[in-house]
Amino acid sequence: MRNFIKASIIIFLTFSFCLYNPYSIDAFGWGYKKNTDHQVPEIGEYKNLLEKYGAYYVDDSGAKTIYITFDNGYEQGFTEEILDVLKRESVPATFFVTGHYVKSEPELIKRMVDDGHIIGNHSYHHPDFTILTKDAIQKELETLEAAVAEVSDQKDIKFLRPPRGVFNENTLQWANELGLVHIFWSLAFIDWKVSEQKGSEYAFDQIMAQMHPGAIVLLHAVSSDNAEALERxxxxxxxxxxxxKSLDDLLIKKLLPNGLYN
Known part of the structure; x- marks a missing residue:
């Protein structure tokens, strides 16, 4: 009986480790430990995994630099206002878009590129990458890239944000092999529920409370709160x-020796 209990404990601990091991092939949802001390949030063991595959969630140089990103799956009528603000303030951004967005809003895609922003890959159909084969993921990414190239002057895409923020080691490795850089985030809040907007003050407070040097900020352009609060x-x-700065600047900073990037 004692041996049976001992064996059961070993099996349970092994099973628990598999559930929480970020190097397993299970699906993981991106997350981090929020703080209001204006410090880079902790991501635990995910950090080693991101470093292994050249993925980013933050600029860890310590500089007071911010990278604004938007996830655009569909349009609610606020993106043009957001683009106007970014243009007035001379702020670059990256827009991670889906096939539906490109197909339904080609003029906005064109304007994003013409205004100097980067289009990122959010996949064509927004599937869970962790249940797809490498070939299926490649098709999702290449189809989206071709759609963007058809309606704008941006002919290739180097940055990827996985749908729903779901990933595992396979998807990180495959995207890396396909020449894409995973971009997660270190600052976000619940802004995508269009029927539950809480006002521009809420968006302002959420961002200011979590802000920290090197933040990669995730926003959704469907939010009226974000559109109203962005300029402030x-x-x-x-x-x-x-x-x-733009995500291109982040890559350049990582490639240059310390002290050579301004």
């Missing part, structure tokens, strides 16, 4: 000494 957020962060 940008202006306040500039007053606090933050600068806004």
């Amino acid at each position: 957020i940008i202006q306040e962060l500039k007053k606090q000494g933050y600068t806004f």
